[in-house]
Amino acid sequence: MGKDKLVIEKPLYDRLPIAKPMVGVAGKTGLWRVEKPVVNNSKCTRCFLCEIYCPVNVIRVEPETGVEIDYDYCKGCGICADVCPVNAIEMKPE
Amino acid sequence: MSRPKPPLPYNMREVLQPGDAACPGCPIPMAWKVLSAVFGEKMILVIPACCSSVVVGPYPGNALKASIIHVAFASAAAVASGVAEALKRRGINDVQVIAWAGDGGTADIGMASLSGAAERNHDFIYIMYDNEAYMNTGIQRSGATPYGAWTTTTPIIGKTEHKKDVARIMIAHNVPYVATASVGYPHDLYAKLQRAKKIRGFKFIHLHAPCPVGWRFDPRYTVRIAKLAVETGLWILYEYYDGKIHLSGASRPYIDPARRKPIEEYLKYQGRFRNITPEKIEEIKRYVEMNWNWIKKHM
Ligand SMILES: Cc1ncc(C[n+]2csc(CCOP(=O)(O)OP(=O)(O)O)c2C)c(N)n1
Ligand code: SF4
Ligand code: SF4
Numbered sequence: 296m297g298k299d300k301l302v303i304e305k306p307l308y309d310r311l312p313i314a315k316p317m318v319g320v321a322g323k324t325g326l327w328r329v330e331k332p333v334v335n336n337s338k339c340t341r342c343f344l345c346e347i348y349c350p351v352n353v354i355r356v357e358p359e360t361g362v363e364i365d366y367d368y369c370k371g372c373g374i375c376a377d378v379c380p381v382n383a384i385e386m387k388p389e
Numbered sequence: 390m391s392r393p394k395p396p397l398p399y400n401m402r403e404v405l406q407p408g409d410a411a412c413p414g415c416p417i418p419m420a421w422k423v424l425s426a427v428f429g430e431k432m433i434l435v436i437p438a439c440c441s442s443v444v445v446g447p448y449p450g451n452a453l454k455a456s457i458i459h460v461a462f463a464s465a466a467a468v469a470s471g472v473a474e475a476l477k478r479r480g481i482n483d484v485q486v487i488a489w490a491g492d493g494g495t496a497d498i499g500m501a502s503l504s505g506a507a508e509r510n511h512d513f514i515y516i517m518y519d520n521e522a523y524m525n526t527g528i529q530r531s532g533a534t535p536y537g538a539w540t541t542t543t544p545i546i547g548k549t550e551h552k553k554d555v556a557r558i559m560i561a562h563n564v565p566y567v568a569t570a571s572v573g574y575p576h577d578l579y580a581k582l583q584r585a586k587k588i589r590g591f592k593f594i595h596l597h598a599p600c601p602v603g604w605r606f607d608p609r610y611t612v613r614i615a616k617l618a619v620e621t622g623l624w625i626l627y628e629y630y631d632g633k634i635h636l637s638g639a640s641r642p643y644i645d646p647a648r649r650k651p652i653e654e655y656l657k658y659q660g661r662f663r664n665i666t667p668e669k670i671e672e673i674k675r676y677v678e679m680n681w682n683w684i685k686k687h688m
């Protein structure tokens with residue numbers, strides 16, 4: 296290259312295809328759902344199992360208020376209902 | 390005074406972003422939540438071609454608030470070795486390098502680079518998530534597919550060979566830490582990752598991961614089936630360090646065959662075992678017994 300230095304205007308990593316974290320990378324995955332988990336918070340013992348196992352990370356168990364589910368992204372797999380020891384979650388057709 | 394909050398679920402909330410591309414009931418993001426509880430955003434996942442490459446989502450998005458390097462199929466352990474050495478040279482010691490590969494990418498095509506990285510004792514964690522077939526390309530048989538299981542390449546009578554025991558192959562490499570784990574036991578996986586995090590050198594975790602699509606079961610049963618694999622004694626949870634096998638709490642009762650659930654309980658949920666014969670079930674039972682005898686010998 297002789298004396299001429301290679302000039303890189305942008306850092307190299309700016310020119311590589313680098314993906315950034317985002318919510319809903321596959322769209323609103325709640326649209327995939329055929330069955331919807333419905334929670335009976337008066338039965339719920341706040342054991343957290345549904346939140347620990349939910350593969351989409353859309354369950355939050357709040358000790359005071361109970362279970363909240365983000366239905367925009369819940370895929371309706373039914374795992375939460377299956378792991379709940381007191382059957383506080385029921386899968387209902389959409 | 391309020392009690393300290395347990396790491397699960399509180400520490401697993403932040404890293405996995407809802408709306409990833411996994412099938413409903415997929416075991417992969419379930420395990421990622423446990424990884425994130427241990428390492429937070431401070432992890433670099435090296436992922437070869439497999440379902441996980443798809444699950445994180447298409448460019449320009451990424452379902453994990455962590456660094457991911459997508460690499461060619463056979464090279465996960467080689468790339469992770471390089472990244473681990475580079476971090477060491479730069480004095481970065483609070484970031485965990487994790488090679489995250491499927492059973493096909495580990496037991497079959499990635500075996501040579503895995504063996505090399507283990508022999509050189511590079512400082513990273515290799516996790517083989519084992520859904521027991523090449524799922525991403527349409528459920529082809531792998532070295533880790535169990536005996537008797539249907540796949541699209543073992544369509545009539547199922548697989549006629551037993552599962553390759555990769556954890557045992559890694560123990561034979563004399564690495565500092567080897568463990569088996571299961572997506573059905575997140576607390577157990579959490580404890581194992583915590584131990585692995587503190588050990589310098591090569592760590593290997595063989596993670597059992599039931600796949601509703603490939604194993605032909607209703608997605609709601611992923612956890613139930615993962616637990617049944619342990620409760621029937623088919624999948625044994627243990628750690629290997631200091632030259633010995635340490636049986637994990639969840640598997641301890643099943644050292645006694647009388648306490649194990651019948652194998653049929655596990656098989657009956659899965660369409661891939663629909664055509665299995667009684668003789669083949671007997672063969673699976675013999676194989677399970679053989680595995681337990683090996684464990685008992687090395688405890
Ligand atoms: C060298 C090479 N051969 C084949 C493929 C095609 N391929 C992509 S993913 C995949 C299956 C991976 O199986 P596994 O490692 O078990 O992960 P899973 O998809 O089951 O999660 C295959 C064969 C490829 N990408 N590169
Ligand atoms: S149905 Fe599945 S995705 Fe929806 S909240 Fe329950 S476990 Fe999560
Ligand atoms: S698993 Fe059932 S009891 Fe436990 S927190 Fe969830 S809904 Fe409540």
Ligand code: SF4
Binds near residue numbers: 410414417524602
């Ligand atoms: S095929 Fe199985 S492992 Fe792959 S994304 Fe779907 S559920 Fe997950």
Ligand SMILES: [Mg+2]
Binds near residue numbers: 491492493519524
């Ligand atoms: Mg696989």
